[in-house]
Structure formats: C-alpha cells, structure tokens
Amino acid sequence: MSVPVEDGTGFGLGEQDAARFAGILARYPTRRSALMPTLWLIQDRDGHISDAAVAWTAAQLELSEAKVREVVSFYAMYRDRPQARHVLQVCHNISCHILGAQPLLARLEGKLGVRRGEATPDGEFALEGVECLGACGMGPCLQLGKHLYEHLTPEKADALVDGLRRGDPPRPDTDRDLEA
Amino acid sequence: MNQDQYRILSRRFDRRDGHKLEAYEADGGYRALKRAVGELGAPAVREEVKASGLRGRGGAGFPAGVKWGFVPQGAETVYFMVNADESEPGTFKDRYLLDYDPHAVIEGSAISSFAVGAKLCVIYIRGEFGWLVDRVQKAVDEAYAAGYLGQGAFGGAYELEMIVHKGAGAYICGEETGLINSVTGQKGQPNIKPPFPAVSGFLGQPTIVNNVETVAAVPWILEHGAAAYRKFGTEKSPGTKLFSVSGPVRRPGVHEIPLGLPFREFFTDWLGGMADGEELKAVIMGGSSVPVLTAAEAMETALDYESLAAAGTMLGSGGMIVIPARCDMVELIQVLMHFYWDESCGQCTPCREGTGWLHRIVKRLRRGEGAPEDLALLERVCDGMAGLTICPLADAAVMPMRSFLQRFRPEFEALAAGRRTIEPDSRWAREIRS
Numbered sequence A: 001m002s003v004p005v006e007d008g009t010g011f012g013l014g015e016q017d018a019a020r021f022a023g024i025l026a027r028y029p030t031r032r033s034a035l036m037p038t039l040w041l042i043q044d045r046d047g048h049i050s051d052a053a054v055a056w057t058a059a060q061l062e063l064s065e066a067k068v069r070e071v072v073s074f075y076a077m078y079r080d081r082p083q084a085r086h087v088l089q090v091c092h093n094i095s096c097h098i099l100g101a102q103p104l105l106a107r108l109e110g111k112l113g114v115r116r117g118e119a120t121p122d123g124e125f126a127l128e129g130v131e132c133l134g135a136c137g138m139g140p141c142l143q144l145g146k147h148l149y150e151h152l153t154p155e156k157a158d159a160l161v162d163g164l165r166r167g168d169p170p171r172p173d174t175d176r177d178l179e180a
Numbered sequence B: 001m002n003q004d005q006y007r008i009l010s011r012r013f014d015r016r017d018g019h020k021l022e023a024y025e026a027d028g029g030y031r032a033l034k035r036a037v038g039e040l041g042a043p044a045v046r047e048e049v050k051a052s053g054l055r056g057r058g059g060a061g062f063p064a065g066v067k068w069g070f071v072p073q074g075a076e077t078v079y080f081m082v083n084a085d086e087s088e089p090g091t092f093k094d095r096y097l098l099d100y101d102p103h104a105v106i107e108g109s110a111i112s113s114f115a116v117g118a119k120l121c122v123i124y125i126r127g128e129f130g131w132l133v134d135r136v137q138k139a140v141d142e143a144y145a146a147g148y149l150g151q152g153a154f155g156g157a158y159e160l161e162m163i164v165h166k167g168a169g170a171y172i173c174g175e176e177t178g179l180i181n182s183v184t185g186q187k188g189q190p191n192i193k194p195p196f197p198a199v200s201g202f203l204g205q206p207t208i209v210n211n212v213e214t215v216a217a218v219p220w221i222l223e224h225g226a227a228a229y230r231k232f233g234t235e236k237s238p239g240t241k242l243f244s245v246s247g248p249v250r251r252p253g254v255h256e257i258p259l260g261l262p263f264r265e266f267f268t269d270w271l272g273g274m275a276d277g278e279e280l281k282a283v284i285m286g287g288s289s290v291p292v293l294t295a296a297e298a299m300e301t302a303l304d305y306e307s308l309a310a311a312g313t314m315l316g317s318g319g320m321i322v323i324p325a326r327c328d329m330v331e332l333i334q335v336l337m338h339f340y341w342d343e344s345c346g347q348c349t350p351c352r353e354g355t356g357w358l359h360r361i362v363k364r365l366r367r368g369e370g371a372p373e374d375l376a377l378l379e380r381v382c383d384g385m386a387g388l389t390i391c392p393l394a395d396a397a398v399m400p401m402r403s404f405l406q407r408f409r410p411e412f413e414a415l416a417a418g419r420r421t422i423e424p425d426s427r428w429a430r431e432i433r434s
Helices: A015-027 A032-046 A051-061 A065-074 A094-098 A101-112 A154-166 B021-028 B031-040 B041-054 B065-069 B093-100 B104-116 B128-146 B176-184 B212-224 B228-231 B263-270 B293-299 B305-312 B329-343 B349-366 B374-384 B393-408 B407-417
Strands: A085-091 A125-130 A143-145 A147-149 B081-083 B120-125 B161-166 B209-210 B240-246 B253-258 B282-283 B291-294 B321-326
Touching: A015 A032, A015 A147, A032 A051, A032 A065, A032 B161, A032 B176, A051 B293, A085 A154, A094 B209, A094 B321, A094 B329, A101 A125, A101 A154, A101 B291, A125 B176, A143 A154, A154 B031, B021 B031, B021 B104, B021 B128, B031 B041, B031 B104, B031 B212, B041 B065, B041 B104, B041 B212, B041 B228, B041 B291, B065 B104, B065 B209, B065 B329, B081 B104, B081 B176, B081 B212, B081 B321, B093 B104, B093 B128, B093 B212, B093 B240, B104 B120, B104 B161, B104 B209, B104 B212, B120 B128, B120 B176, B128 B161, B176 B209, B212 B228, B212 B240, B263 B293, B282 B293, B291 B293, B291 B393, B329 B349, B329 B393, B329 B407, B349 B407, B374 B393, B374 B407
Parallel strands: A085 A125, B081 B120, B081 B209, B120 B161, B240 B321
Antiparallel strands: A085 A143, A143 A147, B240 B253, B282 B291, B282 B321
C-alpha cells in the first residue's frame, strides 16, 4: 500500500484517502476547521481513531494532540478504540421509550447474551442504548452504521441479529430505493 | 378540510423522485434563486422575507429577516450556516426535508446566503443522519454541476461555495454558537452572547445560522410573495409549520399545518386520534425541552407561537410527543433528565451539576428510595439552574422538569411516599405505521 502522506507519526493514508483529505483541506477556510471531516475520514477507514491517527491529524492540521483528543472525546460518535463488528445502537429516548425501547433492549440483551454497554466476547456484536436518533415517529429504532432500522419489534430485532450473523441482514428503512 | 392546500414545505414528501434535481427543476425549482440574483438583488430579498414574517423554525422563533438585518452593513466576509443538527427529542421534520426535498434546502440556503452576502455556506447535519449526509452531498454536487453553485455561477454575479459538514453526536451543536465552534474544529461548547454570531461568529466574522425548515420556506416566499405567505397562519405567526408527531397516534409522522390551527382539530383530523384504544394523557408540543401540557390543556389551545405561550408552553421545534394514559410520568421525566445530563457540555456548573442532580433525584424516587422532601429539592435545583448558564440547555432541562412536577404532582408524591400509582408497563413494541 502506498503511503503518500507520511510525516513520521507512523500513520498514513492510502492514495485515495490522501486525495480525499486534500479535497477537505481545499474546501475549508482554515486547517483547523477541517478537523471533524478529517476524523470522519480516518474513522470510516479504520473503524476508530488510534493514537497514531491523533498524532498524524495534529501534525497535519497544526494543532496540539490535546486539541485533537478533546474533540474526539467530546463527540459521542468518534471512537478512540476498536469496536465490535456490528454496533447495535438502540434509541432509548422518550418517543422510542413510549413505543417500547426498553423491552426491545431487554430482548436484544437476551439474544446476544450481553448487557447494554457490552460487546460479545467474539467481538461480533456490541449493544448500546443511545439518545435520540431522530426517528421519533418511527420508533422504536436502532442505528447500525450509517442507517436506521425503524418500527422495530422483538421479532424484527431477532431477524436483524440472525441476518447479521449469516452475513445477510435485512435492508435498513433509511436505505430506500431512490430510482423513480 | 383539504389538508393538501397547506403543503408549501411538504409538497414532495410523498414523491420517490423529489430529491432529484431534474424533478425539482420541473417543479419550478431554482427559479427563485435565479430571480433573486438576476433581478431582485440582496436588499429586496431581505425585505421580502422580512415582510413575510417568517420566524425561525429551530425553536426560538426569532424573525428570520430581522436576524439577517443584524449583519453589519458593508461586512467583507459573511458566513451562512444551516442548522441541520436536529437532535431535540421528538423532532424529525428537518430529516424529511433533507431526505425528500434536499434541493429546496439547497436553494433556500443559497438565496439566504445571497441575501446576507455570504460566499461560503455550511450545512451542518447531525452525525446520526449518516445516510442523509450522503444524500445532501449528492444533491449539492448536482447543484454545482448545474451551475447554481461554485465558480462562474450566474456569470460570476454570485459565486457561493457550499460545504456539507457532518456532526459527530452532540445535542449542544444545535445551539448556534456551539454549531459554529464545532465547524471551527473545536468542542461544540456554546459561547456567551453578545457578541451575537451575526456580528462575530465563525472565524470572528458575521455569521447567520438558520434552521433547515426556515431556509426551505424562502424559495416559496420569493416565488409567491410575502402577502401570499401571510395568507397562511396568524398575524404574529404567519405561514405554515411542520410538526413531527410521535407516540401512539393513528398517523404519526411529519404534518404541515397552517399556524393557528386548534390542537383539537389537528389531533382529530390530521393525526386521526389515538391508536389501538390508547387514551390521551399529556402532550409535549414543541420538542422535549418545552413544558408538558395535560390532555385537557392541550385540547383548549391552538398551534402557534402566541397561543402556546399563553397556555404555558412553547411551539419550539414542532416536535410533538403524544403521551398515552398508560405512561408513568415520573418514568418519562427520568428518561428526559438522563438525556439532558448526558448531553450537557459541562461548561457551566449549574447545568453540569444540576442536570446530574435532577436525574439522580428522580431515579432515587423511582427506585422507591425517595422522601417527601425530594419534591422541594427538585424545585430548588431547578431554581439554581434556570437562566444562569451560557446557553439554554439548563432551561431545556428545567422546563420539562418543573412542568411534569406541577401538572402530574400526585404521581411524584405517591412515589415519594413509597406508593406506585401506575404499574410499570412492559408491553412489547407494536407496529404503528401511518
């Protein structure tokens, strides 16, 4: 793998991601303002933001490592360590709560054999309760990667876990067919 | 009543191709932007929007045209930011606009940027809307390719760059200074105001932050005129408003209504009443931060800024949460207090500590370990938070807390005395589709 953007931190981007990074820098008015999209670029590729990635980002954007770290830790969606392969995030805020988020979480706990906030020992699944996902009218809902599963029932949650184990998950509700 | 006549913002919500440039242009899309740049000029656009009385749809309800007028005359660099952080529990209207009608948001953002003299527009989308970031980026790319954005647009008469910026999970980034700090590459902690962002915002330059729904109304207003917009709604609350409705009603989802509509009519005709034999107990009208109303109070009010203020609550974001009789109000306030405690940015002590205290006291009550004094303690903690912090997050926690305590006091008193009035509900989720 070619590592064109290398600065002695032991971290580098591939050619394609380096081009994306250059595109980000060109769009934002200051290097610092490019921090969040840069962190997303790294996390989308690596699944998390490692210590080496923090050092690299700080050097590239002319920031201290502490400034990068405080941003990584402030936002709920940046991860500073490797995650389970499938992170199931169930919304447990008010609307989803009214529509049954707690029993849904309990069902998933039973199905996966973990409690919320934990991952399965094989690193396949993690279960989390999260705050509002913006699907209040379609609750209870669950976020998996970039997409949401909505109007969840215990049966649908079971089917999702089974589908992920088989490598054939049901299509998320937000991934609608856009061709007219 | 023909509900379709009020569809200004939701015209394309049930179309499968509404997100495409081709479909948007066939509907007359981008005509308003061309007219704004080619014929009207920025001062006339500002005047038209001001005359329409359009109020900010993010929650505060400040008139958009007036806010634009705060940008200092002759400012060299101005920034425009679209607040698509939409993280207020119960609120998902902006998600529909971004999903089904991204070009209306882009055109409205471009016209608004033009009106305030901005050359860079940032659309800040919450990180949890991952698929929408891609959707909107695709639409922005289309708008660039069609010559509505970027260098050389409109023969060089107005060149606007547009960035789709993805948040990363922080409720506080919906507050305008928090949003600006986030785009700067910092923690999204709010700043004290003044200075207001319109004078000193992003990188110290004048910056206008408007909600998605606010900018999406702008093309229609230019196309049809302020007078046509004022035909909807009331004198002080002109126009239409998107309400996002959750809870066990027959037709949850996003509904567009003329402001001033009686809640009773909305509930019966638009929402179809309660689903599955549920009974209405309470309504949160404008997102989880506003005071809750009892069913009886809700039935007597109308849906506009003034009527809801008179009823002791707020229009807020239009995130309506319908609460059925089976719900334990102390349980629900615990859910909300957990949220505000989790989302406090930690900058101000009254908020950082107060939200934690409120959550712990309510939790203690629900565990059956509370005492009658706890109710007064909750009120005292609220008094120590309200209006005493940099941003309104502390107030956003206090308003539901105080109103739940006031309107559903017997449930709190019973728990404090070691009794339960409502058995915990453990029914499974049911299918509720509109």
